[in-house]
Amino acid sequence: MLKVCNISKIYPDLAVFTSLSFTVESGSFAAFLGPSGCGKSTMFRVIAGIEPFDGGSMEWKGLRVQNLKENAAMMLQKDLLLPWFDILDNVLIPIKTLNKDLNTGKSEAKRLLSRFGLSGFEHYFPNQISGGMRQRAALVRTLLFDREVFLLDEPLSALDALTRRMLQSEIMRIQLEFDKTVLMITHDVMEALMLADKVFLLSHLPMRIIKEINLRDLPKPRYHLDSKLAEMAEDIFSTLKGELVDV
Ligand SMILES: Nc1ncnc2c1ncn2[C@@H]1O[C@H](COP(=O)(O)OP(=O)(O)OP(=O)(O)O)[C@@H](O)[C@H]1O
Structure with missing residues (x-):
């Protein structure tokens, strides 16, 4: 469990x-929703x-830590791929920086690239592929850090709706398959409700948790048109609307 206490x-x-x-159980998915700049x-x-x-x-996991530097890999809205490296070399950055075996790393990277529909694009440069493909490559790179925790800071917000929906399912599958603990920041209320086991609603500055919504009992995959989710989304909107006043 990640336990953040009065920080x-x-x-x-x-x-x-x-x-x-707040607390996030190991192997679970937590989403954070809050006003811009909070x-x-x-x-x-x-x-x-x-x-x-x-x-x-x-x-x-019960031990006091200063941070999760050793346990977490972070992915941001901007893919941060290096323009002078091809896709394969970009996703191999964790393998190289962690001094892992390059041959094993390469086969793992190729397997993941293929899983994410990037087979055949290994030697393309970031400016030669689409935004959705770049973000998938960034996801592969994040996975290759092989950390227990993923910190996803609006990883999908720059993508078109279809690509975004596909990557949401993929992130959910990875989390369940590899038992990752995922913390995700999103501005998309439905994205939070589709993916998360727990949703935290945040206040404006100074930021605090104003509500914690437990979704553990809602089985996955969930459906956008589910009336229960729609109802919850409305509740979340009205709670967060109150937080926009002072921003
Ligand atoms: N290094 C810094 N020095 C001073 N203020 C900072 C620094 N980094 C962030 N801030 C301020 O802290 C506040 C919170 O910023 P932050 O980027 O964490 O918000 P956010 O909720 O992630 O925003 P958004 O949803 O728009 O991405 C902002 O007012 C920002 O200007």
């Missing part, structure tokens, strides 16, 4: 959060260890 992040001119607490990405940077937190504590 704070305070920049000289801005308290992003002062006492943020501090979601800052929270991920703190969890990933890109920036320290200023107070509070964090536990992973």
Whole structure:
């Protein structure tokens, strides 16, 4: 379990959060929904260890940690593929940086590229493939870090609706198949309801959890047209609308 307990992040001119607490069970999918600029990405940077937190504590699987640097791989809205590397070399970055065996890494990379419909594109450069393909390559690269936790910061928000729907299913399948713990920031209420076991609704600054919605009992895959999900989405919209006032 990831346990975040009263953590704070305070920049000289801005308290992003002062006492943020939540838990995410290992092997589960948590989605975070909140107003723009409320501090979601800052929270991920703190969890990933890109920036320290200023107070509070964090536990992973019962052990106190400063961050999940060793346990988490992060994926952002921008694919961050290196333009001078082809797709294969881009997805092999984790293998090289973690000093893993390159031959084993290459066969694993090719297997995953094929699973994500990128077979035959291994030697294309990022500017020669579509946005959806780049994001799939970024997902393969994230997987090759082989970490227990995925921090997904709006990974699909720049994609067209169809590609997005396909990748949502793929992310869900990967999470279940590899038993990953996924934390995902999204602005898409339905995306959160389709994928997550727990949805956290966040306040405006300083960010806190205003509501936690447990979806563990709703089996997956779920359907966009499900009337229960539509009802929940309406509730979420009205809760979050209240948070837009002061932004
Ligand atoms: N290094 C920094 N120094 C000072 N302020 C910062 C820094 N990084 C972020 N902020 C501020 O913290 C606040 C939260 O930013 P953050 O990017 O975490 O929000 P967000 O919820 O992810 O936004 P969005 O939904 O628009 O992506 C913003 O007001 C931002 O300007």
